[in-house]
Amino acid sequence: MKIFLTGAAGFVGYHVAERLLSQGHEVVGFDSLNDYYSVQLKKDRLGQLAPKPGFTFRQGDLSIRDDVDAIMAEHPDITHIVHLAAQAGVRYSLADPCAYITANMMGHVVLLEAARHLTGLRHIVYASSSSVYGLNETMPFRETDAVDRPGSFYAVTKRAGELTAHAYAHLYGLRQTGLRFFTAYGPWGRPDMAYYKFARAITAGKPLTLYAGEGLARDFTYIDDIVSGVVAALAHEPEKGVSRVFNLGSDSPTPVSRLVALLESELGCKAVIEAKRRPLSDVEATWSSHEEITALTGWRPVVSLEEGVRRFVEWFRAYEPQEADAGSVTDFDCAAG
Numbered sequence: 001m002k003i004f005l006t007g008a009a010g011f012v013g014y015h016v017a018e019r020l021l022s023q024g025h026e027v028v029g030f031d032s033l034n035d036y037y038s039v040q041l042k043k044d045r046l047g048q049l050a051p052k053p054g055f056t057f058r059q060g061d062l063s064i065r066d067d068v069d070a071i072m073a074e075h076p077d078i079t080h081i082v083h084l085a086a087q088a089g090v091r092y093s094l095a096d097p098c099a100y101i102t103a104n105m106m107g108h109v110v111l112l113e114a115a116r117h118l119t120g121l122r123h124i125v126y127a128s129s130s131s132v133y134g135l136n137e138t139m140p141f142r143e144t145d146a147v148d149r150p151g152s153f154y155a156v157t158k159r160a161g162e163l164t165a166h167a168y169a170h171l172y173g174l175r176q177t178g179l180r181f182f183t184a185y186g187p188w189g190r191p192d193m194a195y196y197k198f199a200r201a202i203t204a205g206k207p208l209t210l211y212a213g214e215g216l217a218r219d220f221t222y223i224d225d226i227v228s229g230v231v232a233a234l235a236h237e238p239e240k241g242v243s244r245v246f247n248l249g250s251d252s253p254t255p256v257s258r259l260v261a262l263l264e265s266e267l268g269c270k271a272v273i274e275a276k277r278r279p280l281s282d283v284e285a286t287w288s289s290h291e292e293i294t295a296l297t298g299w300r301p302v303v304s305l306e307e308g309v310r311r312f313v314e315w316f317r318a319y320e321p322q323e324a325d326a327g328s329v330t331d332f333d334c335a336a337g
């Protein structure tokens with residue numbers, strides 16, 4: 001396979017690239033390296049990928065047609081696309097909703113416009129999100145549930161991505177699979193996400209914000225499981241003109257307070273917790289049914305939260321001091337005692 005991978009410098013994209021390269025595939029990585037979080041972290045991920053045979057990378061913006069056309073012209077023999085580039089983050093979509101239109105809606109359409117002219121293209125797998133379930137209260141979330149009550153503008157743009165994929169499958173015969181990721185976490189993760197922020201706060205002895213409420217839970221899914229799901233979905237292409245979506249989550253909703261306890265235990269420091277009211281954009285709980293993707297591909301999550309947090313903290317301890325040198329607040333003296 002020759003795979004065009006958008007968001008290759010991102011958290012999930014980096015791990016997907018590693019797996020595909022280790023399987024002997026060619027990966028053409030593409031990313032704008034936007035500064036939503038540490039650009040250095042994105043460069044460091046790319047630094048890990050750069051020496052691997054089969055990897056090429058170009059910096060560019062998916063919402064700019066010339067950028068996408070240029071890379072497609074260089075690689076007209078692309079057979080698969082894994083589209084992960086996005087303006088991520090639920091809460092930031094309150095601060096800058098227009099960034100989500102540009103990256104997630106415009107970027108997706110520009111990609112599909114280019115994709116429909118690739119003669120050897122077999123299949124597009126793209127990232128959707130558990131956030132499309134929005135205010136849905138039926139648990140676990142199933143692909144057959146209505147997804148018309150988004151709780152954030154981020155969710156609006158991820159749902160728009162699914163609808164866009166459907167139209168392009170119908171109009172141009174593209175085979176497409178959307179994957180609704182449920183709270184991916186792990187090494188080389190995103191510093192804007194709660195588990196990473198908690199780890200930084202705990203080690204620095206600074207207060208971390210925990211939203212009040214017994215029911216606050218997330219279906220945390222370890223990055224290697226997410227990657228296995230992406231790769232499994234990619235290998236199971238649908239019929240021509242079919243667009244489908246699958247949940248990709250661990251089917252194991254866990255109180256966020258349990259995540260904090262695991263981080264405390266792995267980091268050996270006590271958290272200073274500040275309880276606040278949950279913002280309207282954050283849903284109370286997520287819980288994925290993964291029956292559909294399991295039935296198609298045999299995929300199952302295999303990494304427990306305990307093991308996943310252990311692996312994250314091991315990486316965090318090794319990587320984060322370099323970030324600290326670059327101005328991050330983290331040190332490893334358990335400032336909170």
Ligand SMILES: NC(=O)c1ccc[n+]([C@@H]2O[C@H](COP(=O)([O-])OP(=O)(O)OC[C@H]3O[C@@H](n4cnc5c(N)ncnc54)[C@H](O)[C@@H]3O)[C@@H](O)[C@H]2O)c1
Nearest residue numbers: 007010011012032033034061062085086127129181183184
């Ligand atoms: N990590 C999660 O828990 C999670 C959950 C649900 C959905 N998702 C989705 O999975 C995908 C990957 O998420 P992630 O956690 O790796 O996020 P990430 O922010 O680490 O990676 C996204 C990458 O896309 C790049 N990008 C943004 N706009 C771009 C543009 N216009 N052109 C080119 N590149 C652009 C960014 O620079 C970044 O490196 C995203 O689509 C995200 O919405 C992630």
